């Protein structure tokens with residue numbers, strides 16, 4: 001089966017970049033990315049490529065190449081669904097914040113709405129691809145909705161989880177470690193659907209890297225991959241606390257263990273804690289699934305990864321307070337970075353949010369500089385917590401577009417995101433304009449301790465005893 005038209009529901013951090021790359025590699029396929037969020041679609045269609053809703057290195061260039069050629073962004077969801085042979089569902093699946101499973105389970109309401117809409121408007125057979133990260137066995141719920149429309153249309157459901165990381169999305173999409181496709185190979189129709197999706201990827205991904213499994217293995221592999229990755233971060237962060245007490249240095253420990261080929265050297269950077277829209281949500285979802293099967297020990301095991309991460313964020317803010325003579329009330333503290341990692345404008349679950357909230361509770365005055373995150377986003381992140389009024393948040397936290405001005409007259413600087421540009425700042429100049437003693441709390445192990453200490457800073461790094 002030759003796919004000619006693809007529709008992707010959800011023009012977010014996954015749908016946008018993923019379809020952009022497919023469009024570039026498959027000029028013979030017409031792709032339409034749809035969303036209910038009109039302003040997001042307008043931003044994707046913006047002439048000014050700096051106004052795309054997502055910042056990802058390399059994304060703008062490919063959008064420029066393919067948009068209007070074979071890639072389209074639209075709010076006409078019904079039409080895009082109806083004309084497509086293959087539909088990717090790439091909508092958000094956040095943690096449920098109400099009812100059964102609140103704070104743990106995935107909220108599948110957006111997925112169900114997509115399934116219902118596909119069922120309602122489809123007039124010919126279609127392949128439906130789960131791109132969103134979903135609890136294992138979600139495909140059966142989608143299938144049940146699609147199969148009960150009564151209009152005689154047949155749907156094949158595939159799972160094709162996305163493994164891109166933000167900040168490196170384009171590279172990850174162009175050269176994925178693997179593409180995973182879960183489907184029902186026991187039926188002829190299932191086999192045809194699997195092959196149709198394989199053929200899309202074969203336009204640029206070597207066939208050895210395209211892996212097929214049954215649907216449940218594919219769904220669960222996505223949760224498992226994120227759980228393992230997040231566990232590595234929590235493991236190294238747990239060791240960082242031991243380092244601080246014992247005089248060991250977490251960077252040396254990371255290097256020493258990473259040279260063991262069984263452990264590997266990636267993902268061993270101690271930090272202020274992992275953020276991002278996926279790790280916490282997906283682990284909590286896994287914990288919920290384990291509990292729902294009565295696997296309490298399994299659930300507790302994975303939950304500890306999230307507990308450790310919360311602890312890491314809290315001890316970072318606690319250290320700032322205790323180091324600044326047990327009070328930050330009325331003191332200016334500058335945050336360099338708000339995004340959850342470098343090279344993205346995404347702030348979901350960013351450690352900066354939690355650390356800011358803790359310090360604001362201690363009545364600090366916070367000044368923030370981030371090269372890509374908007375002012376509105378930062379205030380929305382804080383207001384969402386509901387800890388204090390939006391007026392109060394605006395009074396206590398200011399946002400600066402100039403990093404030097406952001407740092408001026410502050411008592412301490414906290415590095416919350418590892419943006420490369422921070423390394424190249426004129427730190428002597430920054431020091432000169434700060435209150436003394438001037439502190440740096442490096443939540444990313446980004447700066448050079450010796451150089452900063454020579455300038456005069458008192459420098460704290462995660463995972464190094466002082």
Ligand SMILES: NC(=O)c1ccc[n+]([C@@H]2O[C@H](COP(=O)([O-])OP(=O)(O)OC[C@H]3O[C@@H](n4cnc5c(N)ncnc54)[C@H](O)[C@@H]3O)[C@@H](O)[C@H]2O)c1
Nearest residue numbers: 010011012013014035036037090091092093110132133162
């Ligand atoms: N962000 C990542 O790096 C990443 C990586 C891999 C997988 N994932 C998974 O992919 C999924 C999407 O994540 P994201 O970060 O792109 O989310 P996102 O919030 O950036 O984008 C989702 C989009 O879907 C739209 N949407 C929701 N319901 C809709 C509906 N019924 N019809 C049309 N549009 C609708 C929303 O308006 C939003 O723009 C999630 O399941 C996530 O876990 C995310």
Ligand SMILES: O=c1ccn([C@@H]2O[C@H](COP(=O)(O)OP(=O)(O)O[C@H]3O[C@H](CO)[C@@H](O)[C@H](O)[C@H]3O)[C@@H](O)[C@H]2O)c(=O)[nH]1
Nearest residue numbers: 162163164165166233267268269271274275276278340341
């Ligand atoms: O050694 C490390 C590596 C990462 N992090 C932090 O961990 C978080 C997540 O980083 P990363 O995994 O690089 O970014 P994400 O975009 O969240 O990507 C993860 O989540 C995606 C969504 O499911 C998956 O597709 C990716 O494979 C998976 O890496 C960030 O706050 C990082 O700063 C560390 O603190 N130390």
